[in-house]
Amino acid sequence: MSEVIIKTVNLNVHFGKQHILKNINLEIYKNEILGIIGPANSGKTTFLRALNRLNYLFKDYYQEGEIFFAQKNIKDINDNLLRKKIGIIFALPQVLPITIYENVAYGPKIHGIKDKDTLDSIVEKALRKAYLWEEVKDRLHTLATKLSGGQQQRLCIARTLAVEPEVILYDEPCSGLDPISTQKIEEAMRELKNNYTQILVTNNTKQAARATERCAFMLMGELVEIDRTAIIFTSPKDKRTDEYVRGVFG
Amino acid sequence: MCIREIKESVIEFFIKISGFIIILFVFLIFLFLLNDAVLLFKDFPLKEFIFGKRWLPISNPPHFGIVPLLLGSLYVTFFATIICVPVGIASALFIAEIAPKFLRNILKSFIEILASIPSVVLGFVGIVWLGPFLKDTLKLNTGMCGLTGSFLLALMALPTIISISEDAIISVPKSFKEAAFGLGATRWQTLWRVVLPSASSGIIAAIMLGIGRVIGETMVVMMVTGNAPLVPKSILQPLRTLTATIAGEMGEAISGSEHYFALFAVGLVLFIITFIINFLSVILLSRSKK
Amino acid sequence: MNLARIRERIAFTILGLSTLFVILPIFAIVFYIVKNAIGAISWNFILDIPRHGMREGGIYPAIVGTICLVLGTILFSLPLGIMSAIYLVEYANDNFFTKLVKVSIVNLSGIPSIVYGLFGMALFVIFLKLGTSILSGCLTLSIMSLPLIITATKEALEAVPFSFREISLSLGATKWQTIRYCVLPYALPGILTGTVLSLSRAAGETAPILFTVAAFYLPRLPRSIFDQVMALPYHLYVISTQIPNMPLRLSFATAFVLIVLVFLMNLVNVILRIQFRKKKQW
Numbered sequence: 140m141s142e143v144i145i146k147t148v149n150l151n152v153h154f155g156k157q158h159i160l161k162n163i164n165l166e167i168y169k170n171e172i173l174g175i176i177g178p179a180n181s182g183k184t185t186f187l188r189a190l191n192r193l194n195y196l197f198k199d200y201y202q203e204g205e206i207f208f209a210q211k212n213i214k215d216i217n218d219n220l221l222r223k224k225i226g227i228i229f230a231l232p233q234v235l236p237i238t239i240y241e242n243v244a245y246g247p248k249i250h251g252i253k254d255k256d257t258l259d260s261i262v263e264k265a266l267r268k269a270y271l272w273e274e275v276k277d278r279l280h281t282l283a284t285k286l287s288g289g290q291q292q293r294l295c296i297a298r299t300l301a302v303e304p305e306v307i308l309y310d311e312p313c314s315g316l317d318p319i320s321t322q323k324i325e326e327a328m329r330e331l332k333n334n335y336t337q338i339l340v341t342n343n344t345k346q347a348a349r350a351t352e353r354c355a356f357m358l359m360g361e362l363v364e365i366d367r368t369a370i371i372f373t374s375p376k377d378k379r380t381d382e383y384v385r386g387v388f389g
Numbered sequence: 390m391c392i393r394e395i396k397e398s399v400i401e402f403f404i405k406i407s408g409f410i411i412i413l414f415v416f417l418i419f420l421f422l423l424n425d426a427v428l429l430f431k432d433f434p435l436k437e438f439i440f441g442k443r444w445l446p447i448s449n450p451p452h453f454g455i456v457p458l459l460l461g462s463l464y465v466t467f468f469a470t471i472i473c474v475p476v477g478i479a480s481a482l483f484i485a486e487i488a489p490k491f492l493r494n495i496l497k498s499f500i501e502i503l504a505s506i507p508s509v510v511l512g513f514v515g516i517v518w519l520g521p522f523l524k525d526t527l528k529l530n531t532g533m534c535g536l537t538g539s540f541l542l543a544l545m546a547l548p549t550i551i552s553i554s555e556d557a558i559i560s561v562p563k564s565f566k567e568a569a570f571g572l573g574a575t576r577w578q579t580l581w582r583v584v585l586p587s588a589s590s591g592i593i594a595a596i597m598l599g600i601g602r603v604i605g606e607t608m609v610v611m612m613v614t615g616n617a618p619l620v621p622k623s624i625l626q627p628l629r630t631l632t633a634t635i636a637g638e639m640g641e642a643i644s645g646s647e648h649y650f651a652l653f654a655v656g657l658v659l660f661i662i663t664f665i666i667n668f669l670s671v672i673l674l675s676r677s678k679k
Numbered sequence: 680m681n682l683a684r685i686r687e688r689i690a691f692t693i694l695g696l697s698t699l700f701v702i703l704p705i706f707a708i709v710f711y712i713v714k715n716a717i718g719a720i721s722w723n724f725i726l727d728i729p730r731h732g733m734r735e736g737g738i739y740p741a742i743v744g745t746i747c748l749v750l751g752t753i754l755f756s757l758p759l760g761i762m763s764a765i766y767l768v769e770y771a772n773d774n775f776f777t778k779l780v781k782v783s784i785v786n787l788s789g790i791p792s793i794v795y796g797l798f799g800m801a802l803f804v805i806f807l808k809l810g811t812s813i814l815s816g817c818l819t820l821s822i823m824s825l826p827l828i829i830t831a832t833k834e835a836l837e838a839v840p841f842s843f844r845e846i847s848l849s850l851g852a853t854k855w856q857t858i859r860y861c862v863l864p865y866a867l868p869g870i871l872t873g874t875v876l877s878l879s880r881a882a883g884e885t886a887p888i889l890f891t892v893a894a895f896y897l898p899r900l901p902r903s904i905f906d907q908v909m910a911l912p913y914h915l916y917v918i919s920t921q922i923p924n925m926p927l928r929l930s931f932a933t934a935f936v937l938i939v940l941v942f943l944m945n946l947v948n949v950i951l952r953i954q955f956r957k958k959k960q961w
Binding site: 394403404409418421422476477483487506517601636664666 | 684686687691693694695698700701702704705708711712759762763766767769771777779782783784785786787788789790791792793795796797798801802805806822825829853855880883886889890912913916919920927931934938941942944945
């Protein structure tokens with residue numbers, strides 16, 4: 140494996156009085172697909188959102204420990220720049236009630252790109268990478284809310300890609316989708332593997348087994364185990380991991 | 390990148406300032422009223438302002454006793470409240486709980502229309518129709534009296550009372566009602582024994598806000614209550630309120646005169662009364678939301 | 680049980696009758712004014728200046744004056760109102776200052792209109808030496824309309840889903856960019872309805888303009904923001920109380936025009952709201 144792109148050191152997270160993440164030490168490598176699995180309420184989503192500081196939108200959020208992105212402490216990186224570099228796909232497809240084109244162009248516009256031709260090519264490129272271009276190229280200027288759930292989620296991926304991130308976080312991206320849509324998203328992820336670091340939080344162990352290269356198991360806010368996906372699913376070191384992947388609980 | 394951040398902080402600065410400006414306005418209103426009001430008490434004793442029974446601003450020596458004006462305001466407010474509270478709460482109940490949905494929407498838009506009729510139009514109707522009508526039916530000396538004012542003020546307070554009470558009634562949890570139905574109560578028993586008591590603090594707040602509206606209303610009372618600054622003996626007599634006094638006399642008062650300052654003192658009294666009413670009703674409302 | 684049913688019938692009838700008591704006067708007043716005004720309404724009445732001590736002619740300057748006041752009021756109160764609402768919804772922390780802002784808004788909404796008039800006179804007319812002028816009147820009216828605009832804007836902003844903000848921020852937008860491109864556009868209809876509503880109130884107000892702008896009789900159009908103007912509500916007050924032997928039909932016609940103006944603004948409001956509901960996509 141290559142260089143480390145994200146590293147957390149003794150990361151502890153609290154919401155009010157609740158201790159959500161406990162001492163997370165984790166290294167994420169460049170251009171890998173890392174899965175994070177674990178039962179509900181084990182802190183997976185919170186961990187994901189800590190990486191681009193989205194948790195700070197909540198009022199009683201409190202965080203200890205350090206997170207490094209490309210060797211820099213993320214505290215020292217401007218939030219907007221950090222979020223541009225580390226994009227996120229939310230659990231439910233969340234598109235803005237504007238056209239497909241405007242949804243994808245929103246990010247680049249925010250970051251100062253005004254030229255129409257440049258925007259056009261960014262939109263097309265992003266939609267192609269998200270495997271959506273063929274389906275929507277004739278109706279770019281219709282409302283994005285008219286798309287199906289799976290298409291909306293791929294539109295969200297395209298929207299994230301349009302701001303040229305280095306890392307893409309997926310927060311249970313297929314939880315509301317049918318198997319075919321899920322398959323398409325996993326395809327897109329595989330295709331993106333060469334140029335992006337991807338972190339996939341999922342409740343679905345089968346998806347993690349299919350789509351990831353390394354996998355981390357979290358339980359009650361603790362990082363129980365992290366290893367190559369094949370190992371996690373065949374011969375994990377921790378008993379709890381073994382029970383979880385075999386479906387004993389969770 | 391840098392420009393974006395500068396722009397950001399400039400805008401943020403202005404937005405925060407705007408919150409500050411709102412506070413500043415209230416403070417300034419109080420300050421400007423107080424500033425001119427205290428000048429009255431350089432020469433005129435505060436005690437006589439508060440307890441004086443005569444308001445004779447242009448006699449020699451002038452008298453600035455606020456009692457007749459205060460009583461005038463209290464009289465019309467009291468009678469307006471008596472008229473509009475039962476009607477208002479009853480309508481709120483009807484609109485919230487009994488009327489079918491289409492009727493509810495129609496009724497609510499009528500209430501909105503009522504709220505939007507300018508007070509001066511109501512005053513005009515009072516002069517040309519309600520006043521003469523009351524005079525003839527009740528055999529009064531004049532139709533320009535407290536009662537005419539009270540009727541119109543009641544009409545003006547109704548939208549406030551109805552809409553806020555309706556909110557309070559609607560926000561009573563469904564489970565309360567279902568529990569009552571479950572015990573075999575009729576809809577009316579449920580309304581009377583369960584819904585109304587649960588909504589009571591919201592309804593009281595609605596009444597208080599309505600009263601605040603009535604006390605502060607100017608044009609209607611100035612046009613129809615006869616404007617006699619005497620201690621009123623009956624609601625059927627001409628009287629004069631705090632608001633009408635300011636509106637009616639400020640045009641003639643010479644800037645910087647005792648009279649001028651006395652009118653600011655009246656304004657200050659009004660400010661304080663409405664401040665207290667509003668403050669209390671907001672506390673009640675926030676409690677009812679819990 | 681039967682007795683309870685009878686009681687219920689009686690009670691519901693009383694509640695229904697009460698509602699009728701509220702609705703009937705509205706009809707009566709509107710009908711009464713329309714019936715008596717209809718003969719006096721003409722283009723001449725609307726477009727002519729008042730003549731012969733206002734006993735003849737029209738009300739053109741008063742209509743123009745009221746429109747000036749409304750437009751001027753929007754100019755001051757809308758930016759400030761929107762910004763303070765944005766502060767409360769998007770920026771405010773739960774601290775003492777925020778509470779103070781909220782209490783102030785409630786307090787502003789309760790202050791009697793005549794007290795606004797006094798304050799406007801003391802601050803704008805005398806202290807800031809703006810004189811009895813359109814400027815003073817608009818400033819006074821705009822402070823008065825602030826609470827309604829702020830409350831409406833606040834509700835409109837709060838109705839925009841949190842996820843919209845999340846999307847925008849997660850793409851690297853700044854807070855202001857998020858508000859500007861991802862919140863305000865969706866709150867706009869709500870803000871507009873609140874604004875129109877507060878303006879329709881401002882158009883009908885008399886007390887705040889008594890000492891700050893309103894002219895008793897000024898049969899010409901304003902030339903600058905430092906001019907006095909006639910205003911419809913004040914004009915109605917004047918002709919119905921201060922002018923002896925005033926022909927009633929002109930008073931009715933004036934009341935009619937004022938009501939129509941205010942109702943038209945309310946109509947705009949209703950249309951906006953319906954449009955908004957149709958277009959709403961989330």
